[in-house]
Amino acid sequence: MATRTSLQKTLGIGLTLGVTLLWLVGVTASGLVAQHEMNEVFDSALEETAQRILPLAVTDILNRENDTGNQRAPALKDHDEYLTYLVRDEQGNLLLRSHDANPEVFGTTPIEGFSNTSTHRLYGAFAVSNTIYLEVAEPLAHRRESALEAGLALLMPLVVLIPVSLLGVWWIVRLSLRKVVDFQQDIESRGAGDLTPVAENQLPREFKPIAIAVNRLLERLHRALESERSFTANSAHELRTPLATALAKVQRLKTRIFDDQVKKNVTEIEEALRSLSTLSGKLLELAKAEGGGALSQNPHDLVPVLAIIVRDFEDQVPGRIVQSLPEQEVSSFLDPDAFAILVRNLIENALKHGSPNQPVEVSLEDNGTLRVCNGGDSVPPDQLILLRNRFTRSKTDASGSGLGLAIADAIAKGAGMPLHLRSPVTGRQDGFEVVMNVINTW
Incomplete structure (x- = not known):
C-alpha cells in the first residue's frame, strides 16, 4: 500500500x-x-x-x-x-x-x-x-x-x-503553502452536504486550476441533486394525485353497488390501489434517500422531529409506542426530512413485524444514539444480513413491501452514519433492534 x-x-x-x-x-x-x-x-x-x-x-x-x-x-x-x-x-x-x-x-x-x-x-x-x-x-x-x-x-x-537551514526552509515552505493548507482544510472540514464553492482567490497559480475544477464539480453535483430532488417531488405529486383520484372514485363506486360479487371485486381494486399508493410512496422515499440529500449544510436539533413522528404514530396505535427523549438538544447534520423518513420507516417496520403484545421502544440519547426495538421472534443471522436489500422480508405474515429497512439503510449510508441491525435485542432473548448514531460519521 x-x-x-x-x-x-x-x-x-x-x-x-x-x-x-x-x-x-x-x-x-x-x-x-x-x-x-x-x-x-x-x-x-x-x-x-x-x-x-x-x-x-x-x-x-x-x-x-x-x-x-x-x-x-x-x-x-x-x-x-x-x-x-x-x-x-x-x-x-x-x-x-x-x-x-x-x-x-x-x-x-x-x-x-x-x-x-x-x-x-x-x-x-x-x-x-x-x-x-x-x-x-x-x-x-x-x-x-x-x-x-x-x-x-x-x-x-x-x-x-544545517539545523538553521532546516528551520528556515521549513518556515519558508510552510509560509508558501499556507494558502494550500487552508484550501485542504476547507475541503476536509466541510460536511458531505456542503456544496458551496471553495475559495480560490488566494491560492498559488499552480493550484488555482484544481480549485476551479473542484468548484465546477461541486456546481454540477449541486445541479444534479437539485434536479433529482425536483424530479422526486414532481413525481410524488404526479403519481399520488392520480392514485388518490382513482381511489376516491372506486370508493364512491363501491357505495353505489349492491351486488355482493361486484362489490367484492371493487373492494379488491380498492386494496390494490391502496397498496400501489403505498408502494409508490415508498419508492419515492427510496429515490430521495439514494439521491444524496441525507445531509444538510447546518446542524439541526432532531429531538422535536422525533417527538412529532412518535406522536403521529401514537394517534394511530395508542399505547404501542414507548418513547425516551433527551432533555437537551441533539444537533446533527442529518437532514430533518431524511431523519423523519428514516424514523418513520423504522417505527412502521417495528409495528408491522413486532409482537402486538409488546411495545415498540423508541429512544434517542444525549450522545446521538437512536434505538428502535420491538418484541417478537428473533431473526436468524442469515436473514438478518439480507434485510437491507430491497423487497427483502423475513418470514412473516404481516403486509409490507420490503422497502422500509432499505430506505433507512440508504439514508444512513448517504449520511455516513452506520446502521446496525441486531436480533435478538441487546440484553434480551427475543425481538429486533435497530441502532444508529445520528452524530458520529464514518
Whole structure:
C-alpha cells in the first residue's frame, strides 16, 4: 500500500538535504583547493628557508679555523621543529644540522629541488661549485594535519547551519503553502452536504486550476441533486394525485353497488390501489434517500422531529409506542426530512413485524444514539444480513413491501452514519433492534 506523504514535509526535507549536499560538495571542493594552496605555500616556505639558511651555513663552515666535523646548530629554547635541515659536503660528510634533525629522514644521494620520501617533503640546494649541499625536510604529517584542521574549520559551521537551514526552509515552505493548507482544510472540514464553492482567490497559480475544477464539480453535483430532488417531488405529486383520484372514485363506486360479487371485486381494486399508493410512496422515499440529500449544510436539533413522528404514530396505535427523549438538544447534520423518513420507516417496520403484545421502544440519547426495538421472534443471522436489500422480508405474515429497512439503510449510508441491525435485542432473548448514531460519521 502506497504511503501518502505531505507536500510540505517532502519539500522541507528535500530542500534541506539538497542544500546540505551542496554545502558538503562545496566544502569538499574548498578543502581540496585549500590543500593545494597550502602545499604551494608550504613548498614556498621550504624553498625560502633553504635559500636563507644555505648562505649562512656556507659562511659558518668556511670560517671554521679547523675542521670540527659535524656540528649541531644550537636552539635558543626547546620547541617543536617542523622544518629540519642538514648540510653535507661532496663526499656526503655531515657538516651541519639543525638541533632536531634526524639524518635517517634525508636521502643518501643529494637531489636539487623538491622530492618526497614516505614521511617527509624535501628541498635540496647546492653551493660552492656543488661541493656543499643543503636539504630541508618537512613532515608530511604536518601538512595532513593542517589540511585536516582547515577541513574541520570549514565543516564546523555546518553543524549550526544545517539545523538553521532546516528551520528556515521549513518556515519558508510552510509560509508558501499556507494558502494550500487552508484550501485542504476547507475541503476536509466541510460536511458531505456542503456544496458551496471553495475559495480560490488566494491560492498559488499552480493550484488555482484544481480549485476551479473542484468548484465546477461541486456546481454540477449541486445541479444534479437539485434536479433529482425536483424530479422526486414532481413525481410524488404526479403519481399520488392520480392514485388518490382513482381511489376516491372506486370508493364512491363501491357505495353505489349492491351486488355482493361486484362489490367484492371493487373492494379488491380498492386494496390494490391502496397498496400501489403505498408502494409508490415508498419508492419515492427510496429515490430521495439514494439521491444524496441525507445531509444538510447546518446542524439541526432532531429531538422535536422525533417527538412529532412518535406522536403521529401514537394517534394511530395508542399505547404501542414507548418513547425516551433527551432533555437537551441533539444537533446533527442529518437532514430533518431524511431523519423523519428514516424514523418513520423504522417505527412502521417495528409495528408491522413486532409482537402486538409488546411495545415498540423508541429512544434517542444525549450522545446521538437512536434505538428502535420491538418484541417478537428473533431473526436468524442469515436473514438478518439480507434485510437491507430491497423487497427483502423475513418470514412473516404481516403486509409490507420490503422497502422500509432499505430506505433507512440508504439514508444512513448517504449520511455516513452506520446502521446496525441486531436480533435478538441487546440484553434480551427475543425481538429486533435497530441502532444508529445520528452524530458520529464514518
